[in-house]
Amino acid sequence: MDKKSKDWLIKILAKNRGLTNKAKLDKFLNPSLGDILSVKLTDIDKAVQRVKKAIESKEKVIVYSDYDADGICATAISWETFFDLGSNVLPYVPHRIKEGYGLSIDAIKELAATGVTLIITVDHGVTATKQIEAAKRLGVDIIVTDHHILPKVPPKPYALVHSLELCGAGVAWRFCWEIVTKLAPQYKNKLIEKLELAAVATIADLVLLIGANRAIVKIGLEYLTKTKRPGLKSLIDNSGIGGPVGTYEIGHILAPRINAMGRIEHGLDSLRLLCAKNQKQADTLAKLLSKTNTRRQDLTVSAVAGAIDMVDKDQLIGVVAHHEWHEGVIGLVASRLVETHHRPMIVISIGQIYSKGSARSIAGFNIVEAIRASSEYLVDAGGHPMAAGFTIETRHIEDFSKKINVYANQVLTDDMLTPVINIECKLEVNDINKQTWQTIKAFEPFGVGNPQPIFLTEKILVEDVRGVGEGNKHLRLQLDGVSAIGFNMGGQRVKLRPGYLMDVVYTLDENRFNGQSQIQMKIKDLKTADS
Numbered sequence: 094m095d096k097k098s099k100d101w102l103i104k105i106l107a108k109n110r111g112l113t114n115k116a117k118l119d120k121f122l123n124p125s126l127g128d129i130l131s132v133k134l135t136d137i138d139k140a141v142q143r144v145k146k147a148i149e150s151k152e153k154v155i156v157y158s159d160y161d162a163d164g165i166c167a168t169a170i171s172w173e174t175f176f177d178l179g180s181n182v183l184p185y186v187p188h189r190i191k192e193g194y195g196l197s198i199d200a201i202k203e204l205a206a207t208g209v210t211l212i213i214t215v216d217h218g219v220t221a222t223k224q225i226e227a228a229k230r231l232g233v234d235i236i237v238t239d240h241h242i243l244p245k246v247p248p249k250p251y252a253l254v255h256s257l258e259l260c261g262a263g264v265a266w267r268f269c270w271e272i273v274t275k276l277a278p279q280y281k282n283k284l285i286e287k288l289e290l291a292a293v294a295t296i297a298d299l300v301l302l303i304g305a306n307r308a309i310v311k312i313g314l315e316y317l318t319k320t321k322r323p324g325l326k327s328l329i330d331n332s333g334i335g336g337p338v339g340t341y342e343i344g345h346i347l348a349p350r351i352n353a354m355g356r357i358e359h360g361l362d363s364l365r366l367l368c369a370k371n372q373k374q375a376d377t378l379a380k381l382l383s384k385t386n387t388r389r390q391d392l393t394v395s396a397v398a399g400a401i402d403m404v405d406k407d408q409l410i411g412v413v414a415h416h417e418w419h420e421g422v423i424g425l426v427a428s429r430l431v432e433t434h435h436r437p438m439i440v441i442s443i444g445q446i447y448s449k450g451s452a453r454s455i456a457g458f459n460i461v462e463a464i465r466a467s468s469e470y471l472v473d474a475g476g477h478p479m480a481a482g483f484t485i486e487t488r489h490i491e492d493f494s495k496k497i498n499v500y501a502n503q504v505l506t507d508d509m510l511t512p513v514i515n516i517e518c519k520l521e522v523n524d525i526n527k528q529t530w531q532t533i534k535a536f537e538p539f540g541v542g543n544p545q546p547i548f549l550t551e552k553i554l555v556e557d558v559r560g561v562g563e564g565n566k567h568l569r570l571q572l573d574g575v576s577a578i579g580f581n582m583g584g585q586r587v588k589l590r591p592g593y594l595m596d597v598v599y600t601l602d603e604n605r606f607n608g609q610s611q612i613q614m615k616i617k618d619l620k621t622a623d624s
Contacts, residue, residue, distance in 0.1 A: 102532045105518050106546060110536075122535055124308035126285070132258050132267055132305045140236050140252035141271050143211065147180060148276070153209045154182040157196060158364065159216040159261065160189050160355030162348045166294035167215035167238075167262035169367040170287045174269040175213075178277050185212075186361040189421055194475075194482060196224035196235075205231040214238060216261025220475045222248040238264050240300075241475050242461055258305055262294030266309075288313040289320055290367065296340050297348035299479065301542035310538045314339065324366040327379035336605055340538045350379075353386035356421030393422045396440075397429045404434060409501035409510075410463070412494040414441035414448065424451035424480065431455060435512045437463070437501070439494075443487055447472060452481045457509045458501075467496045514598055514617055517546040522553060522573045530601055530612050545600050552622040555593040560586050572597065572614065576604065579616035594622040 103118075112118040120128075147154050154175065158168035168184050175182040185204070187197060195217040201224060204212065211234050214221070218237030225235050225248045235250040240261050247253065254268050266287060273280045292313025295306050302310060317338055320326060329338060332346045354363040362378055369375040396418045403413040411430060418426065420442035430438040431453045437460055441450040454460035459478040468474065470493040474483035485493055520529070539545040550572075557571035560583045568579035568586055577599065579585065589595075599614040 102529060106536055109517055110543065124311045126312065128308035129267065129305045132256055134264065134267055135255045136252035137254060137271055140254050140268065141275055143234060143236060143251055144272055145276055147211045148178055151181050152211055154180050154211045155204055155209050156182060156184045157212050157214045158184055158186040160186060160360030162297035162351040163261040163294040164216035165351055165360055165363045165367065166290040167265035168364055170262060170269060170290050171213065171215055171265045173368065174273065174284060177280055184364060186364055188359055189355055196221040198224050198227045201228050201231065201233060205233050209233060215265045219243050219247060220473060225250045238268050240264050242477065260295045260298040260300045262291045263306065263309055266291045286316050289316040292317060293343055293348060296343040296540060299541050302538055302540035303542045314538065323372040323375035324369040327375040328366065328382065331379040331383050340540050350382040350386045353389040354382060357389055357392065357419060358385055389422060392419050393425045396422055396426045400426050400430060400440060401433060404430060408498050409505050410437045410439060410497055412439045414443050414490055416443040418442045420449040427451050427453040436510055441490060446487060448485050448487045448490060450483045450485055454479045455509055458505055463497055463500050466500045467493050514547060516549045516598060518548065520548045520550050522550060525575050525612060527612060530603060533601060547598060547600055547617060549596065549598050551596045552594045553597055555589055555591055555595055557591060558586055558589045575614055576611060577614035577616055582616060595619050596622045
């Protein structure tokens with residue numbers, strides 16, 4: 094690539110993302126509301142008419158949530174919108190441990206007994222065949238809004254509002270847009286502001302940040318920077334985020350706090366925070382979420398420490414199980430094990446009769462299909478190609494582990510099991526500057542499907558080597574005038590000396606300190622340069 098032209102890096106980043114012409118690049122760099130509205134939902138007209146009837150008749154309506162960040166944000170969007178339109182509506186957030194995932198027949202019975210005639214699910218429902226049939230017998234209509242993969246025989250609710258393109262909150266927002274457009278267009282601007290919630294959910298749920306999802310996040314982040322929500326303000330302040338809120342801050346700081354309540358307490362408090370009208374109440378709830386998240390971190394660290402030694406090296410899909418692991422953190426444990434072993438992992442919290450499982454996968458391997466291939470051992474299962482959950486009879490865990498690994502031996506390939514760092518291009522030291530950083534920022538937001546660009550610089554001079562952080566666990570380098578940080582790479586310090594020439598793989602970041610900013614390298618890998 095001719096580096097004399099000003100836009101040489103833009104051309105490389107565009108080509109690597111399949112943006113092969115100016116029109117595609119312009120659309121990518123400037124996502125719009127129209128990208129979101131172009132997403133088609135199933136059964137949409139039927140669902141809108143049913144909501145219209147419920148509002149006009151003052152029927153008792155329930156927005157039935159999931160307890161993760163996606164479900165909680167989806168519930169906030171839906172509940173507030175329906176309430177603004179005059180619906181007699183309340184949210185319902187199930188308790189993870191006491192009620193489990195998705196619709197509960199017992200909950201449906203209790204709601205029906207109070208006069209509820211319409212339940213709208215958000216971020217779940219596509220596997221709830223028995224529950225939906227039970228609701229019908231009680232005279233309760235169910236509208237399912239969901240984005241999970243449909244089973245071979247989908248349920249038959251009153252309406253199935255579904256898309257695989259969006260997260261659960263994205264589907265909920267898109268559904269609300271159709272309702273508002275047809276019933277109360279004056280609320281459109283208010284609904285557009287709610288894209289800040291859809292953005293949080295989209296990042297938290299790790300869906301592809303392309304097309305409509307990219308537009309949701311790009312527009313949503315703009316509203317988030319000037320949010321009017323006391324709950325989001327409190328959560329940002331309590332989390333200690335000093336600068337702008339981007340995909341990293343949401344994915345690693347805010348969303349884990351929202352998720353923590355549903356994992357080990359009750360997700361209802363996360364919903365209360367997002368919908369809080371009073372700043373004092375919001376501050377109290379934000380502190381609760383942060384405190385609960387610290388407990389969640391402790392439970393995760395403890396479980397990971399035990400699980401790492403339990404992984405059978407001969408299994409293509411690692412299956413580990415223990416009765417002391419909290420079922421609210423097993424998905425996080427599975428993620429850590431995938432990072433360590435680079436193969437699909439299943440972590441099971443053992444119960445007396447029934448056990449809960451959570452799975453995480455690697456690129457190219459559809460974990461929910463793998464789990465469903467052993468459906469004879471399961472009570473229920475659902476999820477995405479990269480993440481799934483299930484309930485299993487405890488007595489079947491060993492047989493399930495054997496069968497899913499038979500499946501893996503037929504499907505998993507060596508290429509899938511080989512970790513790869515995809516490098517965008519080589520940069521010279523003098524390319525590491527603010528102009529390059531501004532070019533990279535134009536491709537934000539980064540996430541699944543649009544990863545943060547990774548670069549290679551060869552034979553860069555080591556000028557200084559230090560360990561930083563508790564126990565010197567991180568590596569701080571000065572490389573030919575450029576500051577570099579390698580998180581959890583402190584052990585490499587003994588191999589490095591000033592004067593060495595290194596090949597370094599890294600991303601670029603802007604480090605702000607004391608009102609000053611400088612471009613720094615975040616190291617992914619490094620080795621001594623070939624002479």
